[in-house]
Amino acid sequence: MRGAVLYAPGDVRVEDRDDPKLVEPTDAIIRLSATCVCGSDLWPYRGVEAVDGPSPIGHEYAGVVQEVGSQVTTIRPGQFVVGSFFASDNTCELCQAGYQTACVHKQPIGAEGAQAEFLRIPLADGTLVATPELPPDDLVPSLLAASDVLGTGWFGAVAAEAGPAKTVAVVGDGAVGLLAVLAASQLGAERIIAMSRHEPRQQLARDFGATDIVTERGDDGVARIKQLTGGLGAHSVVEAVGTQESMLQAIRSTRPGGHVGYVGVAHDVELPGTELFYSHVHLHGGPAPVRRFLPELIELIWNRRIDPGKVFDLSLPLEEADEGYRAMDERRAIKTLLRP
Numbered sequence: 001m002r003g004a005v006l007y008a009p010g011d012v013r014v015e016d017r018d019d020p021k022l023v024e025p026t027d028a029i030i031r032l033s034a035t036c037v038c039g040s041d042l043w044p045y046r047g048v049e050a051v052d053g054p055s056p057i058g059h060e061y062a063g064v065v066q067e068v069g070s071q072v073t074t075i076r077p078g079q080f081v082v083g084s085f086f087a088s089d090n091t092c093e094l095c096q097a098g099y100q101t102a103c104v105h106k107q108p109i110g111a112e113g114a115q116a117e118f119l120r121i122p123l124a125d126g127t128l129v130a131t132p133e134l135p136p137d138d139l140v141p142s143l144l145a146a147s148d149v150l151g152t153g154w155f156g157a158v159a160a161e162a163g164p165a166k167t168v169a170v171v172g173d174g175a176v177g178l179l180a181v182l183a184a185s186q187l188g189a190e191r192i193i194a195m196s197r198h199e200p201r202q203q204l205a206r207d208f209g210a211t212d213i214v215t216e217r218g219d220d221g222v223a224r225i226k227q228l229t230g231g232l233g234a235h236s237v238v239e240a241v242g243t244q245e246s247m248l249q250a251i252r253s254t255r256p257g258g259h260v261g262y263v264g265v266a267h268d269v270e271l272p273g274t275e276l277f278y279s280h281v282h283l284h285g286g287p288a289p290v291r292r293f294l295p296e297l298i299e300l301i302w303n304r305r306i307d308p309g310k311v312f313d314l315s316l317p318l319e320e321a322d323e324g325y326r327a328m329d330e331r332r333a334i335k336t337l338l339r340p
């Protein structure tokens with residue numbers, strides 16, 4: 001099969017890879033209908049995270065089941081399925097509590113390399129959620145978005161306790177931040193402030209339900225949020241970047257008693273203890289347990305109540321994955337969809 005392989009920072013190649021095979025009796029093999037490049041793929045692509053030799057890459061996927069192992073009971077060949085970037089059994093105590101990305105049997109899908117024609121899914125019964133039937137082609141991007149960015153933005157909004165009568169601010173205008181805006185809107189937030197200085201992203205944030213746009217960042221961004229909230233700060237702030245600056249911006253934009261939902265993969269973030277102590281904010285986040293939300297998100301997409309696929313503003317054949325990475329790296333694209 002064909003699949004993307006990251007050789008070194010800035011060097012993604014699509015080449016022949018071995019077809020995945022069933023390894024465990026709980027595995028499934030899927031044929032990808034679509035896959036995509038994640039903001040978190042840009043960390044190794046930019047050399048911020050070490051690249052460990054040529055390695056398959058990609059962790060977001062939606063497609064049709066080809067084959068299942070002998071112990072798979074609920075997932076069947078022919079079903080269209082979506083799953084999260086961590087395989088999980090969905091039965092252990094942590095899964096049952098809604099933290100499938102902390103499953104005691106979790107396995108990273110990224111290690112299998114989802115930017116490819118076929119993909120092995122461990123723990124298929126626990127990991128995959130099937131759609132009611134094969135989706136029409138125009139729903140595929142939105143279903144793919146549920147695999148990570150929608151689920152992650154949704155968790156960010158839930159962790160920030162977005163809801164009725166709340167003012168929600170979102171730090172970060174990548175796909176996750178934009179979909180956190182959509183989630184906050186669906187969760188009934190009264191006011192949603194998107195922090196972005198890029199016009200096309202501001203427009204998409206408004207389409208997803210943002211009521212205000214703040215273009216300032218850092219201390220100026222914090223001051224602007226305070227100004228918009230009677231000097232108090234937002235009730236709920238979603239942090240969707242993962243840097244020191246964005247994390248502090250999120251904490252400082254939150255009112256005492258408010259909640260920060262942090263879903264940007266943290267890189268060299270160090271929190272000042274004294275400031276945290278006096279801030280009175282709740283912090284909750286981490287790798288989003290997307291699996292918790294998948295049934296609900298798939299239903300919303302299936303009934304065309306939400307259209308998260310709009311974050312894909314570039315669609316390319318898998319063979320052109322390198323251009324897909326470049327476009328995101330240079331911020332020419334918000335998110336690249338790849339068609340195997």
Ligand SMILES: [Zn+2]
Binds near residue numbers: 038
């Ligand atoms: Zn991702």
Ligand SMILES: [Zn+2]
Binds near residue numbers: 088089090094100
């Ligand atoms: Zn589990």
